[in-house]
Amino acid sequence: MGLEQKSAESLSPLDRLAALLDDLTGEMRAQFELFCKLRATAERLIDGADEAAAKAARGDAKAATDAMALIVRTLEKIDSLQRQLARDREDAALLSGEGEDEEAIKAELLRIIENQAEARAKARLVAWENQREGTSAVGIGGREDPASTPDAGSG
Numbered sequence: 093m094g095l096e097q098k099s100a101e102s103l104s105p106l107d108r109l110a111a112l113l114d115d116l117t118g119e120m121r122a123q124f125e126l127f128c129k130l131r132a133t134a135e136r137l138i139d140g141a142d143e144a145a146a147k148a149a150r151g152d153a154k155a156a157t158d159a160m161a162l163i164v165r166t167l168e169k170i171d172s173l174q175r176q177l178a179r180d181r182e183d184a185a186l187l188s189g190e191g192e193d194e195e196a197i198k199a200e201l202l203r204i205i206e207n208q209a210e211a212r213a214k215a216r217l218v219a220w221e222n223q224r225e226g227t228s229a230v231g232i233g234g235r236e237d238p239a240s241t242p243d244a245g246s247g
C-alpha cells in the first residue's frame with residue numbers, strides 16, 4: 093500500500109483528476125448494473141398476485157430507473173471532463189514544444205535563414221548592378237535603401 097501512495101503523490105493534479113474520473117466511471121458502471129438488476133427484480137414482482145408487493149415494486153422500479161438516468165448523465169459529464177482533460181494536455185504539449193521534432197525545427201529554421209540570405213544577396217546584387225550603371229537603389233518611399241548597397245555591412 094505504501095508504494096501505491098508514493099506513486100499517487102507523484103502524480104500531477106491533472107493525472108490525479110484523470111485517475112479519479114476513471115475510478116468514478118468504474119463505480120458508476122457498477123451502480124448502473126446494480127440498479128438494472130433491481131429494476132428487473134421489481135418488474136418481476138409487479139406481475140405478482142400481491143398488490144402491496146406490486147405497488148412497492150413499482151416504486152422500486154421507478155426509483156431504479158431514475159437512478160439509472162442520473163448515472164447516465166453523470167457518466168456523460170465524466171466523459172466530457174475526460175475529453176476536456178485530453179484537449180488540455182494536447183494544448184499544454186503544444187505550448188511546451190513537447191513532441192516536436194528538433195530536426196524538423198532546425199531544418200525549417202535553416203530554410204528560413206537561407207531564403208532571407210538569398211533575398212538579401214539578390215537585393216545587394218541589384219543594387220551593385222544599378223550603382224555600376226549609374227542609378228541608385230531606390231527603397232520604400234523613394235529613398236535610397238542603405239541596406240541594399242554592396243558595402244552596407246555584413247548583416
